[in-house]
Amino acid sequence: MNVQAQAGPATIPAKQLAAFVARLFVATGLSAPAAEKVANGLVDADLEGLASHGVMLADMYIERLRGNSVSKETAAAIVSERQSAVVLDAGHALGHLTGEQAMSFAIDKARQFAAGIVAVRHGFHFGAAGRYARQAADAGCVGIAMCNTRPLMPAPGGAERVVGNNPLAIAVPADGEIPIVLDMATSEAAMGKIRMAEKAKEPIPPTWAVTAQGLTTTNPTEAIAGMLLPSGGPKGFGLSFLIDLLCGLLSQGSSGAQVRPLYGDFSVPYDCSHLFVAIDVAHFCDLDWFRAQAANAAKHVRNGKRAPGVTQLFTPGEPEWQRRNRSGGQVLVEPAVVAMLQRYAENLSVRPTPFDAKTQ
């Protein structure tokens, strides 16, 4: 039976999808609690419309667990702990696990010292950085999370990849349901948007990418063969370069080209570095007052005057929250991802799958 040929898109309850993906990870050798945590992280990203951080990553995670470039350990080890400064060695464990652990550590330090700063070496992909910033905000702290990736972008004027599109997330505690969380990559556009333009045979803005020679292009095909550009030129480049140094040097881990391709050789560790910062609001002011003020400021943005044709204004993190709200707890899984998950279910003898009744 050719599972792939048969697969169509499927809409699956998030809980069911997460439980299924967790079973795939358990079948690969991960402990059940760890598998559940990682699967929930992936499905959460799907619910927020961040498919690139969702269950489509499951095959890469599984292949790396099999190839031993991702460890089956579930926690990072403490390398050093000096006042509010902590260095962890994740030992190439899944970033969802060590990320939550590291931010918990930062929050504990913040309770004691006002701020906690946790640098993590030998890290692996941790999904959406905003997840950890929000973890801190939920605990009454300003949360900041960042990581480096392998070089993807040139310096302004460069013709060689020297920095990743290293993400930065910042969240603050706020009243109400809508979290205030910025989660940005430092590239002007995501590669996915360039691929969409190529499919639609549409030109891209000249600020998105350059050719492999570093020349300006509006041709998406040339851009895909070329390099992403930093957001705002020297601004995004500078941010990305500083994030790389902060993550890689404070952790004494990898930076620059020492971080390996995520989709390269699955037996070679990805080896990125992370940095987590928590700042305890209560050390500065009344937390309830802060939360109310932050929510008011957000409301002011949302209620602002709109340009003609614009129906809604968003605060940072609100689009993700709205997509999760609209999802009704259901995840639309793309056909290629359904096929991939079915393939692994068969291969790992994980039956039944949530797709069994849906895709025929």
Added chain:
Amino acid sequence: MNVQAQAGPATIPAKQLAAFVARLFVATGLSAPAAEKVANGLVDADLEGLASHGVMLADMYIERLRGNSVSKETAAAIVSERQSAVVLDAGHALGHLTGEQAMSFAIDKARQFAAGIVAVRHGFHFGAAGRYARQAADAGCVGIAMCNTRPLMPAPGGAERVVGNNPLAIAVPADGEIPIVLDMATSEAAMGKIRMAEKAKEPIPPTWAVTAQGLTTTNPTEAIAGMLLPSGGPKGFGLSFLIDLLCGLLSQGSSGAQVRPLYGDFSVPYDCSHLFVAIDVAHFCDLDWFRAQAANAAKHVRNGKRAPGVTQLFTPGEPEWQRRNRSGGQVLVEPAVVAMLQRYAENLSVRPTPFDAKTQ
């Protein structure tokens, strides 16, 4: 004698210019050490090619000192101090003074706790944010400085100014002469660049600004009557919004429209808020190792492959360093600024001026 009609551009030794501007501030009632510090800060910005943060600000500073919206105090008062969290009240003193004080405080806290976080309320313009980030880097710390400004930019899709072009600076310790310091405003372009396009009768990119109605424009005149756009759309907007909340709420000072126009009523305090963070590198790793690694990473960027026609690649902060180097310690003062400084010299009876022999 009409001084203004007579004034031409002048090239003045930095030390002489700073001493002269300091005398203007002293004549306005500031203490000599404070006046020298502020004047040096302004002249430093001129040497780095950041004229908008240079001595051209002197008249606004003087008028605000006269109007009592800037205080003649030279230090901020401690509001609270809890572990590494400090809140200062600058009482509308000159930001150059309270900025240096606040970052010194943050560095002291970082030595003790690994990180120091100092929020400042009732602040005034502190010049280039990178100055304070570098102060921390020179002391072996990661330095982060930010502040809010009055609202200047709409949310993406908005037709109303809701956030400032709030700057963010980050510096790290590094070997060698060239500092590694990112100092960025969160707008896509500076208003000065739009004014230059208007003068040259050239269109601007559609990402720089919108009309007063929030509509896309490439017309610089419409842009000047309109609003600056955030760098990278939701990215720059999100950064700016978070910077506003971090500065304004942790200090329990002003945020959003509570910050007043810098060039508005000179009897009304500007009332911005600042945030300074220092992270002591030695709490994480050997400082010498960090400095060497950071310098190596910078060298790698500078030596990278260049796109055709590009003669040089820069690390964050390097263009400013190069301009200072090329200046030979001489500041080119624009005619309008010469005239303004001559006018205040006459008015405050500060003689002789460095321009006396130069502009005839």
